[in-house]
Amino acid sequence: MDGIRRGVISDWCGVLTPPLPDGIRSWLKADRIDIDHYYEVTRPYFDGSLAENPVHALERGEIDTCEFERQLAGLLRSVHGGPVVAEGLLTRMFAGFDPVHDMYEVLREARRAGASTAVLSNSWGNGYPRSHFATTFDAVVVSGEVGMRKPEPRIYLHTCEQLGLSPEDCVFIDDLESNVRSAEELGMAGIVHTGVESTRRALEEFLAPGRRTQAV
Structure with missing residues (x-):
């Protein structure tokens, strides 16, 4: 064990929401999108094979959501082989990502006990439950x-700076092992959710005895 940590940084999607694959599959079914075709055409977005990745550009805010929706919709097809509506695609995609209240409570307990808390999210231009954030995160x-x-080192360092802590002071929680490993390389303690x-x-x-979270 690396010792006592004074900050907790959490991912949003897949930690404070249901698992990403579950939410994506719910959206595909609701929009009547060909599921097998979706995974086939989007594989290059996630396997590292694209030199210029639209997902990475979207996550950095380098392209707007409307442009990304048009690009993604152009790759997809409905279960009947027809086109997929681009407008509002990302809103529909994230419609099923409801808050996991028990996980929010774990983080609130840590905060009430004295730990500083932050959420660190790769955004697809989606909305966030900011009211929950206000009561959970510093x-x-x-x-x-x-x-x-993520997993660029500078965004982890930026988040630590927002808390006034060093990476060695923090625990990082994410459902993607690659993101956790990048945080650990900077000195954070990592938890794969x-x-x-x-x-x-x-x-x-990782928390001091006086800061231990209570079972929810």
Whole structure:
């Protein structure tokens, strides 16, 4: 164990929401999009094969959501082989990502016990539950608002700076192992999120005894 940590930084999608694959599949079904075709045509966005990746540009705020929606919709097809409506595509995509209230409570417990907290999210231009953020976090870092994205080291360092802490002071929680490993390389303690209870227990190991979260 790396010792006592005084800050907790959490991802949003997949940690404070249901798992990303579940939300995406719900959207594909609701929009009647050909699911197999979706995964086939979007694979290059996520396998590192694109030199210029529209997803990365969107996450950094380098292209606007309307342009990305047009690009993505142009790749997709409906279950009947027809076109997919571009306008509002990202809003529909994220419609099912409801708050996981128990995970918010884990972070609020840590904050009430004295830990500084932040959310660090790679944004697709989607809306966020800002009312929940206001009662949970001392800092909010959204990739498209700062021109950086995970797993770039500078966005982790920026988030630590917003809390007035060093990376060695912080725990980072994310559902993507690659993002967690990048944080660990900077000196943070890392938790790969797979569920509320496992994350709560792991977080307790990094917080001082007086800051231990309570079971939800």
